[in-house]
Amino acid sequence: MNAEAKPYRLPGHIVLQEPRLRFGSKDQRDVDVHPMEGLLRFGPYSKDKLSAVSNPIRIGMIAPAGQTDRLVGQIRELEQVHQPRERKTYLPQYRGFESIFGVRLTRGGTGTSIELPADLSDRIAASPTPHIVLAEALTQALFALRNLRDAFDVVVILLTEEWKTGFRGPVGDDFDLHDYVKAYAASEGICVQFLRDVSALDYFCRCSVAWRLGIALYTKAGGVPWVLADADPGAAFIGIDYALRAGDGRDTRFAICCSQVFDAEGSGLEFVAYEADGVKMFGKNPFLRREQMLKVMTRSLAIYQRKHSGDPPKRIVVHKNTEFRDEEVEGVFDAFPNADNIELVHVQQSCGWRGILIQKPQQPHGYPCRRGTTFQLGPHEALLWTQGNLPEVAGGKDYYKEGKGTPEPLMLVRHAGLGPMDDLCRETLALTKMDWNNDGPYDRLPVTLNFAGTLATIVKRMPKLEPHSYPVRLFM
The missing domain is CATH 3.40.50.2300 (Response regulator)
Known part of the structure; x- marks a missing residue:
């Protein structure tokens, strides 16, 4: 039987505004989307701080x-x-x-x-x-x-x-x-x-x-070049990544779990490294047990509170590049019993989707779709293009940092939490501007995962892992 072909209808997409950055000016209006132009105009964020x-x-x-x-x-x-x-x-x-x-x-x-x-x-x-x-x-x-x-x-x-x-x-x-x-x-x-x-x-x-x-x-040297201008007060962003290293026995493996905490401005605080033995493996990916995740999150909470006069965050967003298993979800919720909202987000780098900007019928644009394009697939799933055309940092001219190729979006899958997916995409997009170790306008991944992955691969080579927090600048 021949079924009548029906067009596949997709929901509309939106293009998020490019996140703004705050620098060294005390005037709240002095912001810029371009990191280096902002430095030239206003100086670095930490220039007048006591701990400069x-x-x-x-x-x-x-x-x-x-x-x-x-x-x-x-x-x-x-x-x-x-x-x-x-x-x-x-x-x-x-x-x-x-x-x-x-x-x-x-x-x-x-x-x-x-x-x-x-x-x-x-x-x-x-x-x-x-x-x-x-x-x-x-x-x-x-x-x-x-x-x-x-x-x-x-x-x-x-x-x-x-x-x-x-x-x-x-x-x-x-x-x-x-x-x-x-x-x-x-x-x-x-x-x-x-x-x-x-x-x-x-x-x-x-x-x-x-x-x-x-x-x-x-x-x-300890300076802070810029922070996010439009932040949700009381929010904490945590990135988690793992690296495996062999133990003494042939079949023994330890997972080095690195967790980095960012405050509402996207400013990296410190990170904790937790060595977990007897980790569970699903495919090639390690996952923590409930009590292991509780320890990691509790240490992360202590970092945030130490930097915020003992106050806990009202809202917690945890990014991971693998899915959250049930035990991990339970461990996170155990660590933050008084939080108003906890969002656990799997940031998937490979999803198979592509986006082409069509200027006119049958006429594709010469540049990729706009950075910040987001496309909701379900109540807890969305595509987010963190790479793409960004005229805002090039005087209104088309600018694609990668130069060539068709950018692949990130897929955000929320395993726990409430709230609009657009807000989650907006925050994730902003965190792609917070890598202070380069001069680009953005990275593909949010800094929560960029740093956590780097930290995990470096920390696994440390001869002795101390159970205290580390300044991120040591590993940049």
């Missing part, structure tokens, strides 16, 4: 033999003015570090500039395990700095392409030099900034390098 960064910010250095002067030159270059040579519709002029952030940069105290051994390149080239040779050289240099902790704020490490074979482990070994060194440095309380000679010192657009490095150094 030290002035000057002192830079420790670890460099290849004979290349300290190149690294010093890069730091001095941050005080100069630079014009953009790429992304000209988006990237503004860089006006110098002190002009933008209100503090200066200087070299650290005596003994905080270390050159690695002159024969390191030869040893790396000759070794069957170059990643171990390079990692040991860098950790030894950091060990030498641990007793000079009061003489610097951030350590900049210069890596040369000659050492490329040591950046990752061999096939079958998940060693990553960046994660390994960050884990060691974090255990010593040292903030580290890596620089690659080809992508930083030799990069053709000095304006781009200056913006990225300037924001990173200011943030790692």
Whole structure:
């Protein structure tokens, strides 16, 4: 029997406004959607705060033999003015570090500039395990700095392409030099900034390098560049991610669960790392038992209360990149018995949907659909395009950060909680602007998951996991 073809009717979509950011001005009207334009106009958010960064910010250095002067030159270059040579519709002029952030940069105290051994390149080239040779050289240099902790704020490490074979482990070994060194440095309380000679010192657009490095150094020194302007007071956002590492027994596995807490302004507070043994596995994904999730959430609550005069959040939104199992849901609710609303959201990165902006009949637009497009699929499911065309940061001109390709939306699936899905999409979109470790207008994922995933992969390499909270800047 031939059934009559009927058009499939979908609900209408909406395009959310680009979230606004607040900077260093006390005037509530002084906001901007462009992170760097806002810094130029109003200065960083923390410039007049009591706990602002030290002035000057002192830079420790670890460099290849004979290349300290190149690294010093890069730091001095941050005080100069630079014009953009790429992304000209988006990237503004860089006006110098002190002009933008209100503090200066200087070299650290005596003994905080270390050159690695002159024969390191030869040893790396000759070794069957170059990643171990390079990692040991860098950790030894950091060990030498641990007793000079009061003489610097951030350590900049210069890596040369000659050492490329040591950046990752061999096939079958998940060693990553960046994660390994960050884990060691974090255990010593040292903030580290890596620089690659080809992508930083030799990069053709000095304006781009200056913006990225300037924001990173200011943030790692304890500064807050910007926060969200339109926030729900009393809300807390928590991101959860896991990383597995082997135990002593052949079949023993531990899950490192990282939970980071953000307040209503989207400002990252601290994070807790919880080592859970005997985790349950569903497919390749670990899931926590009820009592394990309760411990993680209780520690997260303590961080929020410590930063908010003991007051608990009224509303909690928990993001996870896997679904919530029943035991995990129960553990979260156990931890927040007095909250007005708890929303548990699975942020799914791959959903199979695509969106094409049709300008006129049979005439697709030359750019992707607008960033902020949202499309509700059900009472607790929605698609959200966090990538897409964003004229607001390019003077009204079409601008697609990724440059090419058709963006895939995130699918938000709410496993618990009430309220309009549009509000949940709006908050998720805003949190994609809160990664202080780059100069882009947004990330694809909200910062709750961007940071939690990074933290979990780094923390699993820490030799000893202490049961206390960690400043996020140690792992950026």
